[in-house]
Amino acid sequence: MGYLKKIQYNCKQATFLIEKRMISRLTFREMIELRIHLAGCSVCVLYGKQSRIINKMAFQLLHNFLPSEIKLDDNFKQEMQERIDEALNKN
Amino acid sequence: MSLDSPLINPHQWVSAHADYLYAYAIKRISDKELAQDLVQETFLAALQKVQNFEGRSSERTWLTAILKNKIIDVYRKKSSGLTIEIKAAEHEQQDFFEPNGHWNPGNSPKSFGIEHNDALLNKEFNQILQKCMQKLPALWMAVFTMKHIDDEDTHIICAELKVTPSNFWVIIHRAKLNLRACLQKNWI
Numbered sequence: 132m133g134y135l136k137k138i139q140y141n142c143k144q145a146t147f148l149i150e151k152r153m154i155s156r157l158t159f160r161e162m163i164e165l166r167i168h169l170a171g172c173s174v175c176v177l178y179g180k181q182s183r184i185i186n187k188m189a190f191q192l193l194h195n196f197l198p199s200e201i202k203l204d205d206n207f208k209q210e211m212q213e214r215i216d217e218a219l220n221k222n
Numbered sequence: 223m224s225l226d227s228p229l230i231n232p233h234q235w236v237s238a239h240a241d242y243l244y245a246y247a248i249k250r251i252s253d254k255e256l257a258q259d260l261v262q263e264t265f266l267a268a269l270q271k272v273q274n275f276e277g278r279s280s281e282r283t284w285l286t287a288i289l290k291n292k293i294i295d296v297y298r299k300k301s302s303g304l305t306i307e308i309k310a311a312e313h314e315q316q317d318f319f320e321p322n323g324h325w326n327p328g329n330s331p332k333s334f335g336i337e338h339n340d341a342l343l344n345k346e347f348n349q350i351l352q353k354c355m356q357k358l359p360a361l362w363m364a365v366f367t368m369k370h371i372d373d374e375d376t377h378i379i380c381a382e383l384k385v386t387p388s389n390f391w392v393i394i395h396r397a398k399l400n401l402r403a404c405l406q407k408n409w410i
Contacts, residue, residue, distance in 0.1 A: 141323035142330075150395045154369065154376065178331045182398055185405065186370050188336070192351055193249045193371050201245040203258065211262050212236040218269050219232055 138164050142175050149179045153186065229277045235265055239282055243289050250293050250367055252356050260296070264289040294382050297364035318399055334406045347409060354404035362397040365390065 138144075145168040148161050157165065169176055240261060247257035268288055275284055318329050325331075336347075355363060364383060368374045380390050 137323075142325045143319040143323040146399065147391065147395045150398055151391060154394065174325055174330050177333060177337075178402070180337060181331060181334075181402055184336050185398065185401060188351060189355065189366070189401075190371055192348065192355075193367075201248055202241050203244040203261065207258055208236050208240050211240065211265060212233075214262070215232055215235060215265055215269060218266065 135167070138167050139171050141168065142172065142178075145169065145172065145175045146178055146182075149175070149182060153183065230272060230275055230281050232265075232269060232272065235268075235281075235285070239285055240265075242282065243285060246286060247289060247293060250371075251296060252352075256296065260289060260292050263292060267292075294364075297360065297383055300360035300364070318403070329403060331402065332406060334409050336405070336409070350405065350408045354401050354408065357404060358397055358400060361385075362393050362400075365393045366397045366401075369394065 145165060148157060148165045151157060151161070152165070169179070243261045243264060244257055247260050248254065251257060251260075264285060268285055271288075275281075279287075318326055320326055355366075358366065361383065365379060365385065368379045368383075369376070376387070376390060379385070380387055385393065
């Protein structure tokens with residue numbers, strides 16, 4: 132297989148580079164390889180789009196919880212404060 | 223900084239910060255009991271260090287930093303099976319791609335409705351996303367969370383989780399392939 136054909140076939144490498152690009156800079160060679168691949172591969176273009184959206188959604192999911200949605204058990208809290216007070220009195 | 227400082231008041235810690243810290247922990251380790259314990263350990267560790275609190279950050283920020291270190295410790299302990307996980311990852315990769323690197327026809331990405339609408343507005347989708355994230359191996363989840371949610375520096379993540387840079391990229395790639403496939407499978 133020729134060099135160009137290899138790049139065009141290698142979706143595994145292309146998706147790897149898509150992930151890398153979202154976090155750090157690609158080398159010049161990597162950038163060219165990814166462009167060549169994406170020019171002919173609509174599946175990987177779709178992957179890239181979905182991957183970006185997934186990052187955004189995962190971020191929102193963990194940052195947007197309303198504070199009231201997650202609460203500690205009241206008894207546990209009370210015991211915890213007692214333990215803290217106890218430790219404070221010792222000092 | 224002394225205990226009498228208006229900036230820090232351990233007598234109010236639980237009522238002021240416990241729920242916040244618990245929510246912070248549960249989102250990152252999804253284990254209720256462990257999250258509870260970590261919150262308690264955070265307060266007790268903070269008491270020991272209260273003299274070092276310089277008031278440069280808020281009380282909550284300071285407590286969160288202590289909790290965060292404890293969470294990283296948990297990640298680190300869970301990631302002791304690293305080489306096995308990486309090997310399994312490399313092996314599983316064959317499910318997604320054929321030997322020449324082309325998408326395996328059964329697993330290739332298809333449009334599944336997150337591309338145009340804001341799927342997060344849908345409660346059911348929210349739950350699927352959470353479940354798919356929890357299915358990731360502990361170390362992948364740790365790397366994914368530290369990178370994409372807390373936006374930590376890559377070098378710091380590698381150092382704290384004792385992961386080599388090349389393994390870091392394998393994990394990031396692998397975690398996303400799995401997460402994406404899981405969403406596609408469960409949301410279509």
